Each structure stands twice: as structure tokens, then as C-alpha cells.
Amino acid sequence: MTKIGKAIGWVVFGFGILLGLWGWFGTLNPPANGGYEVTRAIAGGGAVIALIGLGIIVMVRQMSFAWRRIESRIAEQTFAECTLCARALNVENDPMSRDCGGDCWGCIGKIEADEAWQPSVDYVQLEIGEGWRFPDGTAKPTPTN
Numbered sequence: 001m002t003k004i005g006k007a008i009g010w011v012v013f014g015f016g017i018l019l020g021l022w023g024w025f026g027t028l029n030p031p032a033n034g035g036y037e038v039t040r041a042i043a044g045g046g047a048v049i050a051l052i053g054l055g056i057i058v059m060v061r062q063m064s065f066a067w068r069r070i071e072s073r074i075a076e077q078t079f080a081e082c083t084l085c086a087r088a089l090n091v092e093n094d095p096m097s098r099d100c101g102g103d104c105w106g107c108i109g110k111i112e113a114d115e116a117w118q119p120s121v122d123y124v125q126l127e128i129g130e131g132w133r134f135p136d137g138t139a140k141p142t143p144t145n
Helices: 002-028 036-076 105-114 118-130
Strands: none
Touching (some): 002 036
């Protein structure tokens, strides 16, 4: 997207420069029928269009920098523990600690099952049978071994 935006900006800028030069050269040798004001207007219009083109180029570049900054901050944002229950995330022998966007699967699975989302209801029932959750669906603490 930024390449297209920059290309559009450069095309507008180039068109503005060409129009401005055409109008400026027209003022050096104005038509005999009083077209001096018209050629000055063309030169001024070309300058304005060139400035608009530069504005597009600068704006696209700034948006590109902003998106890169946002993407790097999102990539850097990793959570060490669940924001709901403070359980350590991504513990090797604990399936309840799986990271679900900053919350553990133990909390998210129970919330989704309580809201009757069928895939989570089925999965939580399976985890209760496996011994990873209490009968009410709450996740058991992280195993120590």
C-alpha cells in the first residue's frame, strides 16, 4: 500500500511541476490576446498540485512509520501471566496455561463454556474427565512436577 501511495504522490507531484513549468514559460512569452493571467493561473495551479503531491508522499511515509511502530509494539507485547488469575502462561506440562491473548486457557475455557459455546463446553468436559479441571469447570492449579 505504501508503494502505491508513494507512486501516486510522485505522479501528482510530477504533474504539478510540469503544469507549473508550462504556465511559467507561458508567462515569459504571453499570448497576444492577453492570456498572461491565464498562464499565471496555470503556473500557480501547478505549484499547488505539486505541493499536494509532496503532501501525499509525506503523509504515506508517516503512516508507514506509524504502522511499523504499532506492529513492533504488538509483537513485543507478550504476557508472562494471565491477566485474570495471574497463572504463569505457556508452562510446558500445564495445558491450562496456554496463552489466549494474555489470558490462560483455564480462565478462557471456563468463560466460554459458561457462555454455552459448544466447542468450549465439550473441551472443558473432556478436561474435567482428564483431571485438569474441577467439576465446576474451574482450572486446577499448575502441576509442580
